[in-house]
Structures are given as C-alpha cells and as structure tokens.
Amino acid sequence: MAIIEVQGLSYSYPDSPKPNILDVNLTVDEGEFVLITGPSGCGKTTLCRCLNGLIPNSYGGAFSGRVVVDGLLTTEHPVYEIAQRLGLVFQNPENELFCTTVEREVAFGPENLALPRGEVRSRAEEALGVVGISHLWDKSPEEISGGEQQKVAIAALLAMKPRVLVLDEPTANLDPLSARSVLNILAKLNTESGVTIILVEHRLEMVAHMADRCAVLDDGKLLLIGEPDEVLYSEAVDRMGIGIPKAVKVAKRLSFGSKSGKKPLSSRDLADIIRGGKQ
Amino acid sequence: MILFEDVSYSYSPGRYALEHVNLDIGGAELVAILGENGAGKTTLVKHINGLLKPQSGRVTVSGADTKNSTVAALARKVGLVFQNPDHQLFAETVEKELAFALVNFAMPPDEVSRRVDWAMKEFELTQYRDRPPFMLSGGERKRLALASVLCYDPQILILDEPTTGQDSRQKIRLASLLKRLNGEGKTVLVVTHDMEFVADFIPKVVMLSKGRVIAEGSAEEILTNRELLMGASLLPPQLAELSWDLALQRPTIDLEQVVSAASKLVGGSQR
Numbered sequence: 001m002a003i004i005e006v007q008g009l010s011y012s013y014p015d016s017p018k019p020n021i022l023d024v025n026l027t028v029d030e031g032e033f034v035l036i037t038g039p040s041g042c043g044k045t046t047l048c049r050c051l052n053g054l055i056p057n058s059y060g061g062a063f064s065g066r067v068v069v070d071g072l073l074t075t076e077h078p079v080y081e082i083a084q085r086l087g088l089v090f091q092n093p094e095n096e097l098f099c100t101t102v103e104r105e106v107a108f109g110p111e112n113l114a115l116p117r118g119e120v121r122s123r124a125e126e127a128l129g130v131v132g133i134s135h136l137w138d139k140s141p142e143e144i145s146g147g148e149q150q151k152v153a154i155a156a157l158l159a160m161k162p163r164v165l166v167l168d169e170p171t172a173n174l175d176p177l178s179a180r181s182v183l184n185i186l187a188k189l190n191t192e193s194g195v196t197i198i199l200v201e202h203r204l205e206m207v208a209h210m211a212d213r214c215a216v217l218d219d220g221k222l223l224l225i226g227e228p229d230e231v232l233y234s235e236a237v238d239r240m241g242i243g244i245p246k247a248v249k250v251a252k253r254l255s256f257g258s259k260s261g262k263k264p265l266s267s268r269d270l271a272d273i274i275r276g277g278k279q
Numbered sequence: 280m281i282l283f284e285d286v287s288y289s290y291s292p293g294r295y296a297l298e299h300v301n302l303d304i305g306g307a308e309l310v311a312i313l314g315e316n317g318a319g320k321t322t323l324v325k326h327i328n329g330l331l332k333p334q335s336g337r338v339t340v341s342g343a344d345t346k347n348s349t350v351a352a353l354a355r356k357v358g359l360v361f362q363n364p365d366h367q368l369f370a371e372t373v374e375k376e377l378a379f380a381l382v383n384f385a386m387p388p389d390e391v392s393r394r395v396d397w398a399m400k401e402f403e404l405t406q407y408r409d410r411p412p413f414m415l416s417g418g419e420r421k422r423l424a425l426a427s428v429l430c431y432d433p434q435i436l437i438l439d440e441p442t443t444g445q446d447s448r449q450k451i452r453l454a455s456l457l458k459r460l461n462g463e464g465k466t467v468l469v470v471t472h473d474m475e476f477v478a479d480f481i482p483k484v485v486m487l488s489k490g491r492v493i494a495e496g497s498a499e500e501i502l503t504n505r506e507l508l509m510g511a512s513l514l515p516p517q518l519a520e521l522s523w524d525l526a527l528q529r530p531t532i533d534l535e536q537v538v539s540a541a542s543k544l545v546g547g548s549q550r
Contacts, residue, residue, distance in 0.1 A: 040418045040446045091417075091444065145316060172444045173362075175316055175472040176514040202446060205517055241448030243475075246517035246534065253538045254545060267517060271524035274544050 003164055003196050004028040004051065004086075009065035011046060011055055020046045022220040024065075030163065033190045033197045035207055035228065038217035039241030044200045045091075047217065048168045050074070051198065053082040070163055084113070086164040087157030091172045093149035097141040102133070102152050105141055109160045127158040130193075131185050147178025154185065164196040165189070171203060183207055205245035208232060208265045216242065229263035280306050280435065280466045281327055286336035288322055296322040298490040300336070304468070309461040311477040311498065312470045314487035315512040320470045323487065324437050327468075329353040341434065355384065358433030362440040364424035368412040373404055373423060376412055380431045398426040417444050435466045442473045454480035478502055478516035478532040486511055503530040 006026040012019045021043050028034055036044055049055040053074035056063035067074040070085040090096055099105040106124040115123070128134045131151040136144055141152055150170055157165060167186065171179035183203075187210045189195045201207050208214065214228040218240060224231050231237060232248050233256075247270040248263075256262050256273070264270040283302040289295045297319050304310060314320050325331040326338045329350045338345045341356060361367045370376035377398050381391040399405040402422045407415060412423055421444065428436070438457075442450050454476070461467050469481060477484065477498055484501045486494040488511040494501050501507060503519045515523075518537050522530035527540050 039448055040444070041416060169444065176474065177315070177512060180514070241446040243447040246475075246537075247521060249534065250521065250538055250541055254542055267521040267524045270521065270541075274525060274541055 001030045002027045003030040003032075003070050004198075005066070005068040006050070007066045007068075009050060009067060010062075011050060011064075012062045013046075013059065014061045016061070018220075019062075020220050021050065024220075024222045026215065026222060026225070028164075028196060028198065030196055031190070031194045032213065033187070033199070033211045035204075035211035035214045036198065036200045036217060037202065037204060037214065037242050038223070042217040043220040044217055045168050046220075048088060048166050048198075048200060051164075051166050052086050052088045053077065053079045054088075083162075084160055085162055086166060087160055087162040089150070089153050089157060089165065089167040089170050091169040093141075093146065093153045093173075096153055097149060097156075100140060101137070102128070102139050102141060102144070103137040105152055106156045106159050109156055113160070123159045123161070124155075127155040130158055130189065131155045132181075145178065147174050147181060150174060150178070150182050151185065154182070158189075162195070164198065166198045166200075168200045169202065170199075171201065171206075179203060180206060183210065186210070202243055204232070204243055205247070205266075208245060216240065229265055232265065233263045280304055280308075280341055282337075282339040283323075283326070284337045284339075286326065286333040286338055288326070288331060288334050295490045297326070297333075300490075300492055302485065302492060302495070304466060304485075307461055307464045307466060308483060309457060309467045309481055310469070310483045310485055311481040312468055312485050312487065313472075313474075313477065313511070313513060317489075318487040318511070319490040320487055321439070322490075324359065324439065324468070324470055327353075327435070327437060328357040328359050354380075354433075355431070356433055357435045357437065358428035358431070360425050360428050360436070360438045360441065362443065364417075364420040365413075367424045367427070368420060371411060372409050373399070373407045373412060373415070374409065376423060377427050377430050380427065384431060394430050394432075398430045401429075402426040418446075418449060421445065429460075433465075435468070436460060437468045437470065439470045440472065441469060442471060442476045450476055450480075457481075472513075474502065474514060474516045478518060486513075488512075499532055502532050 006024055009021055009024045010019050011021040038044055050067055057079050069082055072082055074082060097105055099108060103124055106127055107120050110120040110123045128137060131154050133148060133151050136148060141149055171182055183206055186197050190197045208228040211228050213225060214231040215225040216223045216231060216237060224236060232244060247267045251264055251270050262273055264273055281304040283300050286297055286300045287295055288297040312320050327340060329345045329348055332346050368376055370379055374395055377395045378391050381394055404423060412420060441453060457467050481498055484498045485492060486501060494507055502516050508515050516532050518532045519530055521537055525541060531537060
C-alpha cells in the first residue's frame with residue numbers, strides 16, 4: 001500500500017533561477033524505510049518540505065505535480081492536517097524546541113489536537129519511553145545534549161502518532177555515538193512499530209543496511225532509486241559527492257559487485273565473505 | 280608555537296574540565312583534537328585564544344604567556360572558527376562580514392578590499408557579495424565563517440567541527456585547503472568528532488578524555504588502537520574496523536593497504 005505518492009513534482013523557490021526539484025516521481029509503501037542522499041544543495045531539504053506540505057503552502061514559489069500523503073493531496077490540505085500523518089524532524093534540534101521542559105515539549109502537539117488530558121499524558125510518556133529518554137522529562141531542552149535534544153524532537157512527533165516520519169539530516173550535528181543511537185531508534189520504530197521512515201542522511205556507513213531502498217538526488221533530480229546495495233555499487237554514485245562506505249569502496253576495488261554479484265554494505269559482511277573464501 | 284605546561288582548569292569546584300594537561304604543538308602542524316562530549320576540547324581551545332586563562336600551569340602561544348596577553352591581541356595570531364556559523368556571523372552583507380576584522384585591525388582600505396576579494400573568490404562567495412549572510416545556505420554560511428577568519432591571515436587556525444553538514448566533496452575541498460595552509464607554514468588545529476575525516480586527511484591526533492590528554496601521535500597509530508578508542512567512547516574509523524574484522528596483522532586506516540591485504544586474503548582462500 002502506497003502511503004506517499006509523488007508524481008511529476010517540480011518546484012522552484014521564489015526568485016530561484018532554476019528548478020530546485022525537477023520532475024521527481026517517488027512512491028513509498030507503508031512500513032518502508034527509504035534513505036535519501038545526495039550532495040549538498042541537491043534538493044534533499046526541499047523534497048522534505050514538499051512531503052509535509054510546507055512547500056508550497058508556506059513557501060510560495062512555482063509548484064507543479066502532485067504529492068499525496070496518506071490520502072491527502074498536499075496542495076488541498078493545510079500543513080497542520082498533514083502533520084498528523086507525517087512528522088518532519090529538522091537538522092538542528094535547537095531550532096525547533098521551545099518549551100521549558102522536555103515533557104511540555106512532547107505534550108505540545110497532542111494538546112493542540114485538543115485530546116483529553118489523560119491521553120496527552122500517556123502519549124507523552126509513551127513517546128519518551130520509545131526514544132529512551134523518560135528520565136529527562138523534567139529537564140529543560142536547553143540543558144541536555146544535542147543527541148538528547150534530537151531524541152526530544154523525535155518524541156514530540158511520535159506523540160502525534162504519525163504514520164510517516166521524515167528526518168532531514170537528523171544526525172548532522174551529533175557526535176558519532178549519539179548519531180548511532182538516534183539511527184538505531186529509527187530502525188526500531190520502523191521494524192517494531194511499522195512507522196514509515198524517510199531519512200535524509202550523509203553517513204551511509206551507519207544506515208545503508210537499515211534501509212529498504214536508497215534514493216540519490218542530484219541537482220533536483222532523482223538520479224537513482226533501488227535497494228541500497230544496487231545503488232551503492234552502481235558506477236553512477238562514484239562520481240558524486242556522497243560518502244560511499246569504505247567497505248563498499250574496498251569491495252569495489254576487489255571487483256566484488258561485478259565478479260561475484262556479492263554486494264556487502266558493512267565491514268562485517270565484507271569480512272565474512274572474504275574470510276569465508278566464498279568470493 | 281602552542282605550549283601547555285601542567286594546565287588545569289575547572290568551571291565548578293571538584294570537577295576538572297582540564298587536568299594537568301601538557302601539550303607541545305610545533306610550527307607548521309596539522310592536528311586533530313579528538314574526544315567525547317565533555318572531554319575538554321572546547322576548554323582547551325579557549326585557552327589558546329585567551330578566552331580562558333589557566334587556573335594553574337601555563338599556556339604559551341608563540342612565545343608569549345597568555346596570562347599577559349589580551350584576547351584582542353591573541354585574536355591577531357589565533358583565528359577561531361566556531362562550529363555553528365550563526366554564532367559568528369552578524370554583518371549586513373557578505374562583504375561587510377569579511378571586512379569587519381580587517382577594518383578593526385586598522386588595515387588600509389585597499390588592503391581590506393584586496394583581502395575581501397581574495398576570500399570571496401577562494402570560497403566561491405563572490406556572487407553573494409551584497410547578500411545578508413543569513414540568506415546563504417548552511418554550507419555557504421560555514422564557508423563564510425571560515426573565510427572571515429582566513430581573511431586576516433592568523434598564524435594559528437582553529438576549526439571547531441568544520442565538517443558538520445558538509446558532503447564528501449566539500450570535505451575533500453576543505454581538507455586540501457587545510458593542507459595548503461599548513462604547507463604555507465600555518466598551525467592548523469581541527470576539533471572534531473568526524474573520525475572518517477581525521478582518518479582520511481589529518482596526520483596527527485591529540486586525544487582528550489575527561490579533561491586529560493590520553494594519547495598523542497600519528498592518526499594511523501592512535502585510530503587503530505581499539506582499547507584507546509573504546510576507553511574514550513569514540514567509534515573507530517571504518518577502515519580500522521575493517522582491519523579488525525579481517526584480522527589483519529597490521530590494522531591500518533589506509534585504503535590502499537586494506538585493499539592490498541584484502542586481495543591477498545581473497546587470493547589465498549581461492550587456492
């Protein structure tokens with residue numbers, strides 16, 4: 001079942017000399033984990049804004065094509081309505097947290113849906129539990145680490161019980177351990193709760209193996225989409241500014257993809273193949 | 280160039296942010312400062328540009344004790360580029376941003392415009408000359424922040440997390456710029472969590488943990504030391520991990536060496 005359908009999407013920001021998104025077609029099934037990558041300035045953030053309706057509803061500009069999120073056509077429904085189906089996490093959590101405590105922050109969304117008090121409370125508690133920060137409930141978002149802030153931002157969206165989470169480089173400002181912890185939470189949400197995940201990320205070595213499909217954007221166009229190993233072993237990605245995992249680089253140098261058809265994504269998988277002597 | 284002698288500093292009693300730190304960074308070095316959150320990286324850096332003065336011990340920057348120098352005087356020698364460019368950029372236009380420090384250092388107007396033009400060209404910002412910095416993209420603002428510091432040509436350059444939000448192509452460009460500056464004789468310190476960037480481009484590492492320098496040496500040697508990395512809560516670079524997974528006799532962070540060792544293993548298993 002498709003939960004997101006993007007058809008013939010093109011978009012230019014007001015005053016932009018050229019299209020920022022050009023003829024993108026993309027269908028995402030419910031429960032899928034789709035990784036989006038590509039060099040900076042390729043349109044990743046713009047695509048995210050198109051998915052939750054911020055574009056064109058709040059940005060203006062020249063928009064054509066169709067984006068349908070869980071049955072809602074984004075040009076016909078306001079952002080707050082789409083936000084109940086699809087939550088967007090930004091790169092810098094500092095820019096989206098504003099309440100005095102973590103609990104207030106996470107309860108803010110459900111309160112605005114005018115849910116009963118008990119329901120708001122239980123949703124907030126559940127969401128904090130899922131991302132593993134229940135102990136921070138009475139802390140100020142300002143006094144916790146960047147990784148914890150990003151988890152608060154994710155919990156705040158989970159409390160809205162969205163069916164889709166879109167995350168725009170959520171680990172860009174995090175140290176590696178916090179990044180890994182946030183990415184593991186996403187994998188868990190996807191496999192255990194069936195939340196559809198669309199993740200924009202540069203650290204492919206940490207996420208490629210989690211994703212069902214990987215999409216590569218370049219200059220506003222959807223250049224490639226397919227299973228992560230197919231995409232990362234294709235020749236087209238070598239010439240782009242994306243961070244190919246080192247295990248893939250080594251395997252490519254040993255002509256793995258072309259010779260044996262084996263396409264390991266992680267160091268462990270590569271080592272198993274080499275040491276197993278089954279190349 | 281930079282000398283720390285038994286330096287200790289604490290923000291609150293009983294907890295050291297830096298504890299008995301000794302460090303000697305020579306002339307033209309390119310060094311990464313690594314360490315987990317709260318390891319003391321920022322505190323260390325603030326001692327170099329004089330924002331903080333040691334509570335005990337001594338910090339010397341190109342021969343002068345920082346206790347006897349003002350931040351303003353040190354700023355001439357030590358350029359610090361913050362992690363978040365928004366904490367640093369404030370002028371109305373890109374051009375004014377670049378000229379700000381130069382004007383404050385009372386450089387003659389033609390020198391100011393020469394340097395501003397150089398920086399705009401070097402960092403591909405010429406087309407944004409009259410734009411407000413906040414209208415630029417995240418990556419562009421990051422380049423502008425670096426350009427505004429390089430403009431006044433400090434002898435020591437310190438970059439705090441310069442690779443966040445940058446794609447791999449921009450990281451390669453940044454690395455070659457740092458190499459060039461280093462080759463021109465500058466001391467370049469990179470404070471970072473980005474182990475891949477360090478493994479690929481930075482020859483020397485100083486590793487901090489809980490306010491202490493726990494290791495100092497070549498990136499190759501330190502980043503393949505599993506116990507050391509685990510002890511400091513740092514993730515190893517991918518090539519080190521691959522070396523361990525392949526049980527290589529000499530773990531390395533050099534791609535060519537891993538490829539050559541791996542191809543021997545593949546060849547061996549086929550026979």
